[in-house]
Amino acid sequence: MSNDRYGLSRVIGEKGVLPQRARKLDPALPCREAELLIDVESLNIDAASFKQIKDEVGAEPARIAARVQEIVRERGKMQNPVTGSGGMLIGRVKEIGPKHPAHGELQPGDRIATLVSLSLTPLVIEEVKAVHPSIDRVDIRGHAILFVTGLYAKLPTDMPDTLALAALDVCGAPALVARWVRPGMTVAVLGAGKSGALCLAQARRDLKGQGRLLALDISEQALATLKGLGLCDITLKVDATQAVDVMEAVSRATDGALCDLVINCASVGNTEMASILSVKDGGAVIFFSMATSFTAAALGAEGVGKDVTMLVGNGYVPGHAELTLELLRAEPALRRLFETRYV
Amino acid sequence: MSNDRYGLSRVIGEKGVLPQRARKLDPALPCREAELLIDVESLNIDAASFKQIKDEVGAEPARIAARVQEIVRERGKMQNPVTGSGGMLIGRVKEIGPKHPAHGELQPGDRIATLVSLSLTPLVIEEVKAVHPSIDRVDIRGHAILFVTGLYAKLPTDMPDTLALAALDVCGAPALVARWVRPGMTVAVLGAGKSGALCLAQARRDLKGQGRLLALDISEQALATLKGLGLCDITLKVDATQAVDVMEAVSRATDGALCDLVINCASVGNTEMASILSVKDGGAVIFFSMATSFTAAALGAEGVGKDVTMLVGNGYVPGHAELTLELLRAEPALRRLFETRYV
Numbered sequence A, B: 001m002s003n004d005r006y007g008l009s010r011v012i013g014e015k016g017v018l019p020q021r022a023r024k025l026d027p028a029l030p031c032r033e034a035e036l037l038i039d040v041e042s043l044n045i046d047a048a049s050f051k052q053i054k055d056e057v058g059a060e061p062a063r064i065a066a067r068v069q070e071i072v073r074e075r076g077k078m079q080n081p082v083t084g085s086g087g088m089l090i091g092r093v094k095e096i097g098p099k100h101p102a103h104g105e106l107q108p109g110d111r112i113a114t115l116v117s118l119s120l121t122p123l124v125i126e127e128v129k130a131v132h133p134s135i136d137r138v139d140i141r142g143h144a145i146l147f148v149t150g151l152y153a154k155l156p157t158d159m160p161d162t163l164a165l166a167a168l169d170v171c172g173a174p175a176l177v178a179r180w181v182r183p184g185m186t187v188a189v190l191g192a193g194k195s196g197a198l199c200l201a202q203a204r205r206d207l208k209g210q211g212r213l214l215a216l217d218i219s220e221q222a223l224a225t226l227k228g229l230g231l232c233d234i235t236l237k238v239d240a241t242q243a244v245d246v247m248e249a250v251s252r253a254t255d256g257a258l259c260d261l262v263i264n265c266a267s268v269g270n271t272e273m274a275s276i277l278s279v280k281d282g283g284a285v286i287f288f289s290m291a292t293s294f295t296a297a298a299l300g301a302e303g304v305g306k307d308v309t310m311l312v313g314n315g316y317v318p319g320h321a322e323l324t325l326e327l328l329r330a331e332p333a334l335r336r337l338f339e340t341r342y343v
């Protein structure tokens, strides 16, 4: 299979199963034609997965290291068998197969971060060099493989890894916002945390000085910070689970007009109706919150007879990593916010 | 509250709660300014709710009637306290408040069906006239109230109620399809059942003779029927839970090009990846299936690096009822299919 875009040929013993679902991957060398080989420096393990491992074996670094090695030896990938989740990795490009699209774009030696989950990335650990329990990180010597469809970002040299990773973690959000915001719109961001701040900054650019930008959050302090940094026009302190309260606050702030676009970046569940009710007829909602319920959104919009376009926030939009890093460079206030709060 | 679009003033004892979530509604007369009053003929109770009632009190009509009356007396609406679901009703317009948008459109005496759930519709039952356990229907004398945002459809006189209701049940699907299909597209419908057939017929119209229409289903016979009626160009017998199989079948049928738009109308879960993998980069998926998982769609698209616009199928699009009834009138083959299979 020379055109194995999804890494199906790396799955052991289960035909027609994608690597993410597979019980076991084959991470053996050599690197194949349509693959990218990485010399791995460190694994950033998903928070839920790292916690499960700590709960299981205790906080001692040697025991965590042993458990991580055991999982990767058994599965050929760092996918926690209990939580199902992975994480991402940092490393240097070692080899680029002639049929991999990074050919020409990346050079051996370039430092990259993977933007697809470790739960689908073939991995071999030769040695664990250090475990950093406070930041869910494991430094290793070993190799990993990216398929044609496996997303990555070249790590910038003008900012620390930690800053770049914090932004890359949610880079799909501002990139999708850039596709939907037009000058003159009234745009609201519900949940003004890490991804919310990036969405506000991106929306601000795409509004080009026309339109209105609302930030909604339960935390007065988060809102004050954003307002202080000039990332929004209006702040509304609301509980996003209280749909009618949110609608009334948005209605007052927009003279009854409501929003053209609501971007849901809340970290809690049960916020679908607040988003739907805050949009004017013919408007749109982008749901990024992973706590979004499909049926609550679909049945909710129908129940209130709202003509609203509802989008599932896709974590991938072409160019999303570059767009997000550029945003940090172009907006010093945003960069400072990330440095103080999310690094 | 003269502009109470959502019926908040009909909720008893819970401020800022929408009627659907409310424990109890006040269905008392008179009809208010922004309301529509209906003389109810019959309730079509949601299948899950009707089954729960039968399981609880037994199949005897008098006991089912008593339980339905008890629920409506307690809650002011026919929302099953166990399943949470409602259903819809048929009746005649009795009064149209001066601030209700149907003013001018409907006349007292017109027969209508409500397209919003009974779980949010104030209702009084004066008398149960008959219970029809085989079709989940209860004939009553009583009244119900629709808010400004409460959807309804005028019942046509040129087809039986049962036929109209079967189509109106899923009328949001073809109406949203009409918004997204353009001539020249390659469009696939996954799950060629009731809503799938309407989506195919609507897509056929919007393609205007250019493009390709694929029907995918697990049932060979359903596909043969659709092909025989001329509702699609290509049929593919696939199991939509097998993502890679579906992608390979779609790829073969489209010479590797894949689809511009996939419409997911499958009645089973775990079909997100089949939809995503069958779309070309830059394409779109509309998820109508209520078994869709938000996280499976969001994380799935990112995991395979697919640039795909993913829509939550909103059950309401303006004009959806008229569009769907028109489709049945204009496509005799579709009408015959509905008459033989879904009535």
Ligand SMILES: NC(=O)c1ccc[n+]([C@@H]2O[C@H](COP(=O)([O-])OP(=O)(O)OC[C@H]3O[C@@H](n4cnc5c(N)ncnc54)[C@H](OP(=O)(O)O)[C@@H]3O)[C@@H](O)[C@H]2O)c1
Binding pocket: A169, A170, A171, A172, A173, A190, A191, A192, A193, A194, A195, A196, A216, A217, A218, A219, A222, A238, A239, A240, A241, A264, A265, A266, A267, A268, A288, A289, A290, A291, A313, A314, A315, A316, B298
């Ligand atoms: N699909 C994608 O590609 C994608 C991309 C980006 C983000 N996401 C998802 O989006 C969500 C947010 O991510 P994040 O990193 O931005 O999280 P975050 O930094 O924790 O931000 C969430 C914000 O929501 C606020 N919030 C919590 N409860 C609220 C309530 N009841 N009402 C109003 N606001 C409330 C939080 O305020 P407090 O701090 O006061 O609690 C916080 O400011 C997550 O589910 C994430 O997975 C998905």
Ligand SMILES: NC(=O)c1ccc[n+]([C@@H]2O[C@H](COP(=O)([O-])OP(=O)(O)OC[C@H]3O[C@@H](n4cnc5c(N)ncnc54)[C@H](OP(=O)(O)O)[C@@H]3O)[C@@H](O)[C@H]2O)c1
Binding pocket: A298, B169, B170, B171, B172, B173, B190, B191, B192, B193, B194, B195, B196, B216, B217, B218, B219, B222, B238, B239, B240, B241, B264, B265, B266, B267, B268, B288, B289, B290, B291, B313, B314, B315, B316
């Ligand atoms: N949001 C909205 O407004 C809206 C509108 C319309 C529909 N919907 C939802 O869409 C879904 C479908 O509704 P419907 O009334 O069209 O249902 P339906 O008539 O039962 O059609 C579902 C079709 O999916 C097929 N199917 C079942 N398992 C499959 C599999 N593994 N692979 C491929 N096909 C499979 C079924 O085939 P068999 O008959 O052989 O099982 C059937 O032909 C429901 O969840 C419904 O609630 C939502």
